[in-house]
Amino acid sequence: MATILGNQTDHFALLKFKEPISDDPNGILDSWNSSIHFCKWGGITCNPMHQRVIGLNLEGYQLHGSLSPHIGNLTLLKNLNLGNNSFYGEIPKELGKLLQLQQLYLTNNSFVGEIPTNLTYCSNLKDLFLSGNNLIGKIPIAIASLKMLQRMTLSSNKLTGGIPSFIGNLSCLTQFSFADNNLEGDIPQAICLLKKLTVLRVGVNNLSGTPPSCLYNITSLTIFFMAINNFHGPLPPNMFHTLPNIQMFGIAKNQFSGPIPTSINASSSINFLDIPDNNFVGQVPSLGKLKDLYHLNLERNNLGNNSAKDLEFLKPLTNCSKLYLLSFDTNNFGGVLPNSIGNLSNELKMLYLGCNMISGKIPAELGHLVGLISLYLESNHLEGVIPTTFGKFQKLQLLSLRNNKLSGDIPHFVGNLSQLFILDLYDNTFEGNIPPSIGNCQKLQYLKLSQNKFRGTIPLEVFNLFSLTNLLDLSHNSLSGSLPKEVGMLKNIDWLDVSENHLSGNIPETIGECVSLEYLNLQGNSFNGTIPSSLASHKGLRYLDLSRNQFYGPIPDAMQNISSLEYLDVSYNMLEGEVPIYGVFGNATQVEIIGNNKLCGGIAQLHLPPCHINGIKHPKHHEFKFIIVIVSVVSFLLILSFIITIYWMRKRNQKRSFDSPTIDQLTKVSYQALHRGTDGFSTRNLIGSGSFGSVYRGNLVSEDNFVAVKVLNLQKQGAHKSFIVECNALKNIRHRNLVKILTCCSSTDYTGQEFKALVFDYMKNGSLEQWLHPEILNAEPPTTLDLSHRLNIIIDVASALHYLHHECEQLVIHCDLKPSNVLLDNDMVAHVKYGMGFEVSTCGDMYTFGILVLEMLTGRRPTDETLEDGQNLHNFVRISFPDNLINILDPHILSRDAGVSIRDGNSENLFPRVEECLISLFKIGLVCSMESPKERMNIVDVNRELIIIKKAFLAGEIN
Incomplete structure (x- = not known):
């Protein structure tokens, strides 16, 4: 009788579980009906004797809905796996009724709220997997009662607080993963009590301090990941003797210092060593005994001292036959590349040696690494020619030799590199003609040959590269001839730059067929004829420079219809006639026209003479209207x-x-x-x-x-x-x-x-709006605002709002805070002008202040066309914050020496002090621009936070 009642309870509970699931695209629940027994339903496992549900596995079926509290009525359930679905809402506390539960997998859903403390009643629980949700709050202390717990992963949530010391009570724990949360504080000493621990993942948090030395004595550890935190201090010299089983060791983006422990060569089990973005110094020890090593990343440290012996560690690496990735980019390595580099593993796919002080010639033996996909040698002191052995790189997709002292011709075998999609030879002394064989690289998306000594005409084969979508930059060479009509074949090119060459002739009308063009630079050539009206067909064109050529005739009226155009330079040509007044021509800071003595009209700020016909001033229609010019x-x-x-x-x-x-x-x-x-x-x-x-x-x-x-x-x-x-x-x-x-x-x-x-x-330095867009700023250098400037301006604006809200005799609401209303005096001190809006509320002011902060940090206007599908600036930032900071950061905000290295558009390093300052400012902008007024910060709290941020930034305490 008890079994029958149990069966009925399970049947009813499963039907109730199904009810709130609104979407089942794979039809896994179609079988959940009365035509067959529930033990035969999809995803159900029953005890064969009692026909009671002991397993419910619906992982990866893309189910969408909430988790019914009736799940707690499956009282004999041992395994519950709902991972990789779209369940939302809170995790029901009724799970605590599943006293037999051993495995709970809710990974990669959209659960919110805190981890229910009732889970601690599941005393038989061995696996607790809650990663990839939106859980908040602290790790419940009640979890300490789960004495059977072996694997606990809470990664990729929004948990706060610290790693609790009670973790040491879970003596059976073998896997422990709290990565990608908002945890802070030190790693507790109690963690060293976990003598069975094999996997430790606490990366991507705000943890700090020096890890307890006993942590390096847990001999069972095989995976050790602590990347992207604020840990500091040296690594113990003998640590790899006391971690004999370690296989994967990752501590990227911390502040560890000192030398790499020489004991690492005794740990033959290591296959993954990832320690970039720290402060390691000295020479790289011999790693030749790491037979299984496939990933070695030493990027962005202070290794080497620009000496001849810096690269001696490369020869022992030839014993590592599984090596897949090798990077020691951005260090202090000097000397020459040894010939032995060609004896590295045949499995090597990615080799990053850039941003060092390596000199001499590129060894021909490097061409033996025929499996390479990515090769970066940029920003060194390499000289000589490209070895002919590079023609063997049949799989190469990315090749960067930029910013060296390489010379000679581009070898014709470049056409054999048919898989290339990035070729960057910028800033060398290459000469000769651009080989037509480059047209064989039909996957090429990015071609940068600027700042060299190339001559001759541009081969038509370049314009047959239909794959060119990102960039074609041939600027600052000695190219001659014309820009052929075939340029129109580059229909999807974003960036085209042929400036500072010896090109001549007319600009072909076919350039209007480059429909994706955003940046076009033709300056410093001998182009002539009239400006083609087909340029007006570029609806997405943002930057156009035709200066220092020999164009004549009028500026086409149609160009004022390019609504996206942010900067136009036609200076130093032979143009004549009336200057348009709309579009880009309506803002004197966005257009350059000097050096064309026969131009007339235009807006008043251009200071051109009026246009005349037969001695009579030509009346222009705009003289009968008031045009608001923000300048x-x-x-x-x-x-x-x-x-x-x-x-x-x-x-x-x-x-x-x-x-x-x-x-x-x-x-x-x-x-x-x-x-x-x-x-x-x-x-x-x-x-x-x-x-x-x-x-x-x-x-x-x-x-x-x-x-x-x-x-x-x-x-x-x-x-x-x-x-x-x-x-x-x-x-x-x-x-x-x-x-x-x-x-x-x-x-x-x-x-x-x-x-x-x-x-x-009178404010000499104009409005903040101009300075946020340096590509259109018409001013003497410096023409951009670095982080220090922007921080000071944010503080100035906040100080002004505090005065208006709290220090005036009566409350004053600003109602129109935006960059054009923030003016900069001679000392770059910000002054706010105040205007009338419609929402009479300090909360409204805080919203516009938040948007202003986000605009200053991203360089994007709230109405930026890149915000797609109705997305607003707040959501644009929130989606990428804080993990993908470089994707939302204004690229002008950090100077070249501020610690940023960008490869293929990805952030590789922000100095911690700078990164933390940016994160703190982004947080203020996001909270102030919350949709609900009640959730926004007030100006008093904002000012208090800004004072702390500035003090830490100046003193270097944010690290």
């Missing part, structure tokens, strides 16, 4: 017409009449002084215009420096009101990081008409 300092003045100081905290119900307005006492300046200081409001001093007036650059006797004078258009409805509000509201607002109103003028002009103007500080 340099004036961008803040153009929206000041919308300024309002919000007194809604204490005066929200009060009504104020403007029928007979009065202006509070504010020092005034005369119309005569303004007229004289702006040369009669000359167009030469006009720096912007908007719906409420125009802005002029001026110089007043009463002011030591230049000022910005906003002359109100009193014909515009609301202009009088704007003048009064701005005067009364702004005169008492005084803060280092807020734009300062200096004076005002309320008078009559020389014709007797009413005249009103406001005078503000």
Whole structure:
């Protein structure tokens, strides 16, 4: 009878388990019906004697739904495997009723919430696999009661706190994986009690300190991974004697220092050694006894000392017949490459030797490594020619020899490397013609031959490389001839650069067929003819440089329709006629036109003469409209017409009449002084215009420096009101990081008409918006903002918001915080201009502050076209943060010496101090821009965090 009741309970529990599953694409649950006994249903295992469910295995069937609490009624269940599905919601606490459960696999789902403490009732549990979910909170202390537990993996969640010391009580534990969480603190000494431990994975956390020395005495360990944390200190010299069974050892991206322990050569079981991005020094010990070694990564350390013996470790490596990857990129290795390098394993696929100080010639023996897929020798001091033996690299896909002293021709056998998709010979002294045989490399996506001495014409075979999608860069050579019409065959090319050569002739109309083109640089040649109108067909073109050529005729009107264009340079040609005013031509910081003496018209900021016909000024339609031009300092003045100081905290119900307005006492300046200081409001001093007036650059006797004078258009409805509000509201607002109103003028002009103007500080370095996009900035170097600049600007803006929210007599809401409203003075100190929006809330200000921070760190506008499928900037950052920081980081934010090495678009190293600063700033931006106002930080907490970040950044404490 008990068995029958048990069968009914199991049957009902399984049906209830099925109910909340909304999607079963593989139909595994189709058999779950009354036509057959439930023990024959897909994924079910029953005890043959009692017909009770003891196993439920639905791994990898792509099921979507929540996990029913009725699962707890399968009381004899021993094995539950729901891994690799799409279950969501919390893990039901009813799992604690499964007292017979031995294996629980919920890996790679979307479970949320904390790990249920009720699991500790499952006293027979041996395997607990919860990796790849969204679990939060600390590791429950109750897990200490699971005395039978052998394997516990909680990786890839969002767990916090530290590694609990109770872990030492789980004496049966053999596998322990907490990687990829938010754990912090030290590794507890108690971990050394786990005498049966074979696998230890705690990488990708915020753990710190020096690992306990006893950890290196757990002789049973075979896999040891602690990568991407903040561990420091040297490794014990004899550690590999006390880890005799170690097979995989990975501690990348920490701060370990000292030499590589010489005892490593005694550990013949090691097959995987990965220690990049640390501070190891000295020589690499002999590794010739590691017969099974297939992965050796020593990148980005301080190994070697630029001596002749630095590379002696390569010869013993020829005994490692399974070696698959070898990288000692970015160290201090000097000397020459030994001929013995050609005796390395035939299995070697990836060889990275770049960014060292290796000199001499490339040994011909290197060509014996015919299995190579990737070969990087860039940024060394190599000289001589490319060995002919390189023609044997039939499998080679990536070859980088950039930034060396190599010479001679590109050998014709390059055409034999048919699998190449990256060929980078940039910055050498190669000469001769580009061989037509390169056209045989039909998989080539990236070809960079710039900064060499190539001559002759560009072979047509290059334009037959339909695979070229990323880049074709032939710039800074001595190429001659024309750009042939075959260029149109590169339909999917993103980047085309043939600048600084001796090319001539017309630009073929077929260039319009390169539909994916984003960057086109033709500068510094002898191209002539007119600018082809087909360029306007490039709807995604962002950068176009035609400067220093011999183009003549007008600028095609159609070019103002390229909505994506961010920078255009046509300077130093022979162009003539009227300059368009829309699109890129509407922003003087995005267009260069100097050196074309016959151009006229355009927007006022270009300072071109007006266009004339038969001595009569040609009336242009845009003269009858006000065009809002956001440029340099004036961008803040153009929206000041919308300024309002919000007194809604204490005066929200009060009504104020403007029928007979009065202006509070504010020092005034005369119309005569303004007229004289702006040369009669000359167009030469006009720096912007908007719906409420125009802005002029001026110089007043009463002011030591230049000022910005906003002359109100009193014909515009609301202009009088704007003048009064701005005067009364702004005169008492005084803060280092807020734009300062200096004076005002309320008078009559020389014709007797009413005249009103406001005078503000003039900010020489313009708006933050310009500086966030250095490729379009028209300024003297430096033209980019490094991390230190951006951190200071973020602090300045936050300080201004704190003043507006907490230090004014009444609360002031900004409502329009964005880069064009942040101005930089001579010392690059940020000053915020304030404007009116519609959402009267400090939470609204915090949202725009968060978006501003994200824009400053990513270099992407909130309306960036690269944000696909309705994705916003917040989500774009959140998806890649923090694991793939380099994918979202503005590439201009770090200088060349800031510790960043990028290979194939991936981050290889950020100095920890810099990386932690960026992570902290990204966190502020993300929290402030949360969708729910209640989840956003307030400005007080933001300022407190920023002070800590800056102090640590300057003192080097973030490491």
